[in-house]
Amino acid sequence: MFKLVFDSFVSKDHSNRALLVVLGFSLIIKALMIYQVEIINPDGIRYINSAHELFRGNISAAFAHEKMLGYTFLLGLTQSLVSSWYLAGKILSSVALLMTTVPLYFIALELFGRRPAFYTALVFTVVPHINSRSGDLIKEPVSLFLIVLTVLLAISALKK
Numbered sequence: 001m002f003k004l005v006f007d008s009f010v011s012k013d014h015s016n017r018a019l020l021v022v023l024g025f026s027l028i029i030k031a032l033m034i035y036q037v038e039i040i041n042p043d044g045i046r047y048i049n050s051a052h053e054l055f056r057g058n059i060s061a062a063f064a065h066e067k068m069l070g071y072t073f074l075l076g077l078t079q080s081l082v083s084s085w086y087l088a089g090k091i092l093s094s095v096a097l098l099m100t101t102v103p104l105y106f107i108a109l110e111l112f113g114r115r116p117a118f119y120t121a122l123v124f125t126v127v128p129h130i131n132s133r134s135g136d137l138i139k140e141p142v143s144l145f146l147i148v149l150t151v152l153l154a155i156s157a158l159k160k
Contacts, residue, residue: 018118019105026101026125030094030134037135040086044137048085051076071139089137096141097134101125103145103152110155 050065051072059069066072079088101121109117124130133141 018114019102019121022105022118022121022125023098023101025122026098029125029131030098033131033135034087034090034094037090037132041136041138043139044086044089047072047075047089047137047139051079051085055079068139071142074142075137086137090135093136093138093141094134096145097130100141100145100148103148107148107152107155110159 046065050062050069053059053065054062054069054072055076062069062072075085075089075092078092079085082088082091101124104124105117105121108120112120
């Protein structure tokens with residue numbers, strides 16, 4: 001499905017090297033932010049407790065900590081790949097913000113052209129407030145990714 005959407009935005013004669021450069025730069029920044037932030041935010045403890053209960057099979061206790069279990073489920077899946085709950089949350093936030101750059105780039109590409117799309121992705125990559133969120137254990141980066149992806153899919157649907 002994503003291949004069809006992205007193929008409709010990218011013609012075969014254009015290269016997306018600019019997007020790859022921005023993604024590489026963003027990956028470096030977010031990887032540095034993961035290891036710079038050492039303080040866990042108060043919401044992070046609630047999400048960790050909820051995910052821990054959810055993956056122990058105690059859904060009612062997980063629901064008591066957090067009412068929306070989608071993020072806690074993603075947190076638990078990420079924690080199964082790494083050993084630390086806190087590191088898993090920071091990785092999940094960083095990956096979501098990194099992935100948000102892709103639909104944002106294609107939205108700007110469709111609406112304004114290649115050069116503004118590059119600068120849009122670059123500005124999103126270097127904004128300090130956005131990068132500070134990549135070190136936190138919060139669900140806003142995942143929500144932001146889903147909202148931007150929804151806008152991209154809406155533009156694709158309207159275009160077709």
